[in-house]
Amino acid sequence: MDINQLQENFESLAAEDPLWTVLSDNSKRGGQWDVEEFYATGEPVIDDLGKRLERVGLSFQGSSAIDFGCGVGRLTFPLSKRFSRCYGVDISQSMVDYARRRIERGPNCQFIVNDSERLESFKNDSIDFIYTAIVLQHIAPRYTLNYLREFSRILSKGGILAFQLPSHLNPKATDNQKPLRMLRKSTYYKVKSFRQKLSRWLPFIGNDSYFEMNAIRKEEILRFLESQCQLEVADAQTFPAAGDAWISYLYIARKPS
């Protein structure tokens, strides 16, 4: 999916049901999330992140942070309690509008729409901490690798990048052991993607949005962070944020001082 298609997808999903787009629990579809219950899921994630940092001798250090792919600010607001300035960056205007309307949850947050492959709003060496979870899995690998380069460019010296990304399909997941079902699923997404592209020229075809899932092998990511981003990897532990079907990791890397 190219970046324009990605934006159109998230924009239409977010305009319809922003909370379900962030946490796609089937029982909560159609505006069924209780707003307080939804936002309460954010603090434990950031608390767990703090513990993972501690285990490798790091902490929420510095004054500025970015939550990339912030959605409605579920993780941005708790992250903002650990920093004096916190930016939520998202490709969807509707997500950012929703978060801005709840700014009292984190008055030191600033929400920014970014629909580019780069992060032009941020200067080199300017941000102390960057976090992103359940975002890069929806972005085509070529863009993810670009964003990782961008994160490294804007991190301050000694700054920390923490991100979640699936590595590969979980061979033990029941669904993944049914090759015909997998083939049906991947064909279905290819057809959807083709229909979306066609609907730009032939609007009567209709265009229903969906989540694309992507993975990059852990070994490739580790190599890329060190050789292309000049980041030192401090940790890469499993992190089941992409559901049972995927083996996913939380990577923690540091820009040399």
Ligand SMILES: C[S@@+](CC[C@H](N)C(=O)[O-])C[C@H]1O[C@@H](n2cnc3c(N)ncnc32)[C@H](O)[C@@H]1O
């Ligand atoms: C599943 S939601 C997760 C939101 C948030 N990280 C959380 O866990 O609460 C994915 C978010 O990533 C955003 N997103 C997708 N592609 C993006 C991109 N290229 N740049 C910035 N945000 C993006 C979507 O608009 C959506 O808000």
